[in-house]
Amino acid sequence: MGRWGPDTRGRLERAAMELYLQQGFEQTTVAEIAERAGLTERTFFRHYTDKREVLFRGAGRLQALVVNTVLAAPASAAPIEAVAAGLEAAGDVFQGDVERARLRQTVITANPELQARELSKLATLASGIAAALRQRGTPDLTADLTAEVGVVVFRVAFERWIGGAGPQDWTLLIGSLLGELRVVLGGAQA
């Protein structure tokens, strides 16, 4: 394919992930990533701003997909239904490659700075979902709570999905966790 081939990004990403896992994220330089991929640093910087972006590039796409799906849900859909549709759509970003998702998570879990970044991305996702719900006419408090709960479901679903626990069909997994949450909250009424 060469350095302009469609797989340039994939080669850089695989090289980066291998190095992050072998020697740690902090210890890895862009020069090493490019070398392992058989490409130049210049090529790396054509595709990524820095070595962190290799791990977080998908987050923007995921956010856009979720937010747009929430906005596009039928007006008759309850806020939680619109959010559920958004979360289901998110599966498209990672569902094709569970191994990659697992490796990425291993790299992030090993590094506090990356963990902080991940938490911040998830907070941004919650804000984006809440804003989309408000645009649909959902009152502030309901929008905030539904968005935050949506992100909780997303996180727990993602952990279970990469851990191989529960249903491996993403849509089923989201549905089953929402059901479980209803049971959890119902307990307080007892």
Add this chain to the structure above:
Amino acid sequence: MGRWGPDTRGRLERAAMELYLQQGFEQTTVAEIAERAGLTERTFFRHYTDKREVLFRGAGRLQALVVNTVLAAPASAAPIEAVAAGLEAAGDVFQGDVERARLRQTVITANPELQARELSKLATLASGIAAALRQRGTPDLTADLTAEVGVVVFRVAFERWIGGAGPQDWTLLIGSLLGELRVVLGGAQA
């Protein structure tokens, strides 16, 4: 009172908060905080590890209070009831001084590093609650979901409390948000 008086900590904290708000957290040095409080740097370091700890010292106390209350809830309490009791207890940490809580939040919101720290503290709180629930015999998935939802309720309640929205009685606020969450999730069944 003198530098050993019970209010030394309070003076340092007020001085720090004033400076963080006036000139920004990053721009403020421990020397400036001590000077404004009319105390020495040495005294500052007897009370705090660094200038960040002035803002996060309460987090450890809050975590201990929530986790211990969850553990101490009657065996017959549902997981969400045990967590609700923990969240209610948390009010003791900040309820006496809404102004301080507001100023602290303003400082944190203005600084991405502090925001990241706050998110990480909340993630630690969720893990602590989940561990306490597991110790009570709650199955893993339920423990994780209940703990995460508990932290969502805590965050939204805290925002509303410092914003002066909704009931200002912390226990009532927690109860009303849990009720609202039940309504939110019920929507998906419609």
